[in-house]
Amino acid sequence: MSSESKLSISEHAALKAAREEFVSQWGALGSQWGINRTMAQIHALLMTAHQPITTDELMEELEISRGNAHTNVKELIAWGLVRTVVKRGERKEFFEAEKDVWEIARTVARERKRREIEPALGVLRDCVEKSREMQSTEAKEFNKQMRQLEEFVSFASKVADQVSAMKHGFAVQLAAKLLG
Amino acid sequence: MSSESKLSISEHAALKAAREEFVSQWGALGSQWGINRTMAQIHALLMTAHQPITTDELMEELEISRGNAHTNVKELIAWGLVRTVVKRGERKEFFEAEKDVWEIARTVARERKRREIEPALGVLRDCVEKSREMQSTEAKEFNKQMRQLEEFVSFASKVADQVSAMKHGFAVQLAAKLLG
DNA sequence: TAGAATTTTCAGAATAAAATGAAAACGTGA
DNA sequence: TCACGTTTTCATTTTATTCTGAAAATTCTA
Known part of the structure; x- marks a missing residue:
């Protein structure tokens, strides 16, 4: 294993950790406002995603139930902060957040x-x-x-x-x- | 009873009703933010009071317990939105809100x-x-x-x-x- | 300094909000 | 139309927040 790929691996882990930190802290901050923690976390996750994400991925990343993931994604869509993406050849819905x-x-x-x-x-x-x-x-x-x-x-x-x-x-x- | 004092009486009741409407609605709006209903109601009550108010009066007006009234008044003081007023000859504390x-x-x-x-x-x-x-x-x-x-x-x-x-x-x- | 008035705290109760998970509804291709 | 993958709903459970009320602490008065 080259030193470059070693770096890649540790960098990948560090990035994942930083992102998880952001998601978790953003969720905590959100609930200080009137915003529910899970909704803020989903938003944070989608804002920092490099590609659209499915409900199942949200469930796995945040360790939440399908109903919870579904409800909060729909709420974000109602706010206009997230939109649905359809991928050809895929039956599942993908979601992406406005990043600007x-x-x-x-x-x-x-x-x-x-x-x-x-x-x-x-x-x-x-x-x-x-x-x-x-x-x-x-x-x-x-x-x-x-x-x-x-x-x-x-x-x-x-x-x-x-x-x-x-x-x-x-x-x-x-x-x-x-x-x- | 003169017609003027009749007017006064109904006006007094109408004012009381309007104020109660404000207090109750402001409380509901507050909880849409991150602000607890009682705290918003106390703030509304104090903002529209013509004179400083005691804990006992808050308790009576809002039908809440002493602990609740106390905690939320202190929280408003911590925010800097309410201050304590001492009246000579009175042992009880009075509270008044910034009105500007x-x-x-x-x-x-x-x-x-x-x-x-x-x-x-x-x-x-x-x-x-x-x-x-x-x-x-x-x-x-x-x-x-x-x-x-x-x-x-x-x-x-x-x-x-x-x-x-x-x-x-x-x-x-x-x-x-x-x-x- | 006793004791009465008042404020403060806080364990437990009540309420409200959020999350779960499974059933129902929906949509699609064979 | 059936069967299957997926989304949606919602009764129930769990968790978080708020409130109560009474005891403890504090402050004032005589």
Whole structure:
């Protein structure tokens, strides 16, 4: 065995270890957000895969059941972060993740806006509306607080729109500006 | 009973209802994030309170136990969103929330950076480091992906810094610009 | 410093979320 | 249409999180 192939072997093992570290840590971080651990792990695995992966491979890599793998892959597809790939001559479905980080950011911005910001805006607008005509000091304070919160969440909503409409190049520019 | 005081009474009830709606919905929204329902509800209650509130009042308003109220108030204090108020002649502690929305945003930006962004950056830097010298195509792909993610999370970190250093007035300007 | 008021802790109970695995449904080629 | 490989569903189990309530610790007052 040549020294080069020895290197290859240890490098292969080290890469596998690094990737496993990423998958596992990313899963832990995900659950600190509202994201379920398995979903985050599957996403991490697919983001760092060099080729599309089947449900069976996910099950094996993460040591999870078929139902779990299936549900979470479908959830990632619903988010728009993963897509199905059909390979000719193969009956199984393969999955691959979007790898472009800015594309991922845009997708997440769009989805979080839809799932989190918009419902919050609804609640706030409702509260503003309900307390609009009230006369007491307390009611006026409440109305003011609700209006301020609404204004802020509305701002967040616009930011999400801007981000999700942002072209890759412009994002890089903006990043450079901010980081410089 | 004058018509004015009748109005007051129904207005009072309507305000109470609106506030309860806000507290309950805000709690539900919070749990969609990584935030526990009770903590979000306490925060909502304190944000819309016209005066500081005791643990016993929280317990009564939200129908929760002392332990629960205590733990979550302390957690809000740890986030920097709530502070203790001592009233002369009172042995009980009172709590009040920061009400300025931009101040809240700055605090949340600072804390989320510390709790979520920085650990993520740690993981990514570790993965970049570990795969830096590897030779195989797969390893190079992995390293590239990790570098791109690191760059992005680093950007998010800078944004968080900017926001948490932002003066109130500047935030309003920026908002106007973006909303216009 | 006793003792009363208040805060804090934490073991156990209750609840919510996630995972399993097997059955059902689906789709395809013979 | 049948048989087989695959995907999907979902009742049940497991795990994780949150909550309770009472005891312990702390703080204040007289």
